[in-house]
Amino acid sequence: MDIDLNTLRASIDAEVNRREFERLPARDDDSLPAAGLIDSVAAFEPIDLEGYLPEPPEEHQHIEPELVAELLPEGRFYNWLKRPPFARHLQRPRIYSLLTRASRLPGGARLSNFIYIMARGIAYRIPALARLLEQSKQWRYLPGRLAGFEYQANQGLYAHALAVQRNERYLLDRLQRLEQRLREQQAQAARTAGAPAAEAASPPAAMPADLYVDFEAHFRGSREEIRQRLAANIPRFKAVAALFSEPVLDLGCGRGEWLQLLQESGIAAVGVDSNPSMVQCCLDAGLQASVGDGLAYLQGLPDHSLAGLTAFHVIEHVPLDVLVRLIDEARRVVRPGGIVLFETPNPENLIVGACNFYTDPTHRNPLPPALVAFLLEARGFIRVEIERRHPADPKLLLQGQDDGLVQPLNRLLFGPQDYAAIGHAP
Incomplete structure (x- = not known):
């Protein structure tokens, strides 16, 4: 359950103001009492906040002893733990949580998974080992991250190459159009200036x-x-x-x-x-x-x-x-x-x-x-x-x-x- 802090703050302010108003003496006019405001802190009474608090996590709730055997998964090591004198300790939240997390690892409810969870928890409580584990995790994920970076870099270079190719083609086409327009304008200028007529496209008059x-x-x-x-x-x-x-x-x-x-x-x-x-x-x-x-x-x-x-x-x-x-x-x-x-x-x-x-x-x-x-x-x-x-x-x-x-x-x-x-x- 999420706590809406703004709603909680508004409820507290409203309740404080209401109780302070009820303690003020009644007066004929709307002016404040001569003695000043009543100390609202001294007049404050606890407000029931139970409706605003979240439910406790399930993993920390008390588990009935007879339910532990049903909730924990089957496994030779786990079945051994369910017997006395260990069964009465399984209802403790921390132990039950460790056993549950170990059963979710590959291989299921096994002693090796439980030992791995315990060793990992102990290692993370030692600062030097915790840093070493984090660094090893980063090194383990490094090849995948480098592969992703390489893919993104190749995609970026490919997109850039396509853009350059399109721009080059566009510039060449535009240059060709500009050259054609220049030639047309030059031809138009020659016609306007009365350039000498070109020789005939058919046989000249040298032959009748x-x-x-x-x-x-x-x-x-x-x-x-x-x-x-x-x-x-x-x-x-x-x-x-x-x-x-x-x-x-x-x-x-x-x-x-x-x-x-x-x-x-x-x-x-x-x-x-x-x-x-x-x-x-x-x-x-x-x-x-x-x-x-x-x-x-x-x-x-x-x-x-x-x-x-x-x-x-x-x-x-x-x-x-x-x-x-x-x-x-x-x-x-x-x-x-x-x-x-x-x-x-x-x-x-x-x-x-x-x-x-x-x-x-x-x-x-x-x-x-x-x-x-x-x-x-x-x-x-x-x-x-x-x-x-x-x-x-x-x-x-x-x-x-x-x-x-x-x-x-x-x-x-x-x-x-x-x-x-x-x-x-x-």
């Missing part, structure tokens, strides 16, 4: 427009051949069109083979080309296209206004600085989750890089796949991949018994003639 149409038909292939090559790209853009409603822009759309494939697949698409004859071919086929410089056209589009952007055999026609600005504008106008695809001749094929590339006099220089992939990643695109495509005619492959020599030569001379650099906007 109508002549270039004939050139494409003669060297690149017929419309059906080009459609067969480009059809492999449709699944990528169908996935994008299923998520977004914005159109796909084709830079240097040429005769419109790719635009026509997109239209037949139900994908909204527009094209731009600097060659009026090429654009007229698209318009005659019922496609949406316009005459203009590819970079200037991109600079006039709002942010995140395209689901995707393609440029088939365009980037080899422009200088490097224009290509970088073209990629920057593509990063700005393609919405997050959108896709960009740049296809160009593959200089890893030695015949393409040394000869076929220069068949088109409007080509500037071959672009290695690693360079284009680097530019896309450096300018903010993610999951960049290089897809090599369009190998040479198998009839041209070298034949021989030495595969260790023939296969590398076939790969270098007749391997993929084009490659596509594909990136995704984050």
Whole structure:
């Protein structure tokens, strides 16, 4: 039973005040007696506090001799103690408490447990032994405490490492976004200041427009051949069109083979080309296209206004600085989750890089796949991949018994003639 000291104090004060008030003489007015207050200490009578005192502990209560045998557990040593002349001493609280505590140890009611309890009690009454026992207890628990400390330390270090990793990733992402914003602002400042127009993303005017149409038909292939090559790209853009409603822009759309494939697949698409004859071919086929410089056209589009952007055999026609600005504008106008695809001749094929590339006099220089992939990643695109495509005619492959020599030569001379650099906007 717990004693509520505040309640007890309040009861005592109330009883003292009541008895003091009863001893004051009755007066007509409310003033105090002239002789002063009656000595309340002398008038104090003991108050019955029995209701406030706790019950005595059970282990110190008197135990009837006939109950000791029933309360103590069974055991050879305990059964021996229950016999005369020891039985009459078992009812003493201290002895009964010692026997009870000893029976609760592992092994139960045994002489060894009783001797251990007695020796432990005696040892704790000797100051030097008590300190030694406490120190041994601390040493016994030390491995477990060290293990717990090690676990907590490892958990703390792990949480700290995760926090550092998240902060590092956050800072890198933020730095990338800031760099992208800086490039966009620089491009906007260049447009506002009337920077000179970039070179066209399609063939320059060194070759007449109508002549270039004939050139494409003669060297690149017929419309059906080009459609067969480009059809492999449709699944990528169908996935994008299923998520977004914005159109796909084709830079240097040429005769419109790719635009026509997109239209037949139900994908909204527009094209731009600097060659009026090429654009007229698209318009005659019922496609949406316009005459203009590819970079200037991109600079006039709002942010995140395209689901995707393609440029088939365009980037080899422009200088490097224009290509970088073209990629920057593509990063700005393609919405997050959108896709960009740049296809160009593959200089890893030695015949393409040394000869076929220069068949088109409007080509500037071959672009290695690693360079284009680097530019896309450096300018903010993610999951960049290089897809090599369009190998040479198998009839041209070298034949021989030495595969260790023939296969590398076939790969270098007749391997993929084009490659596509594909990136995704984050």
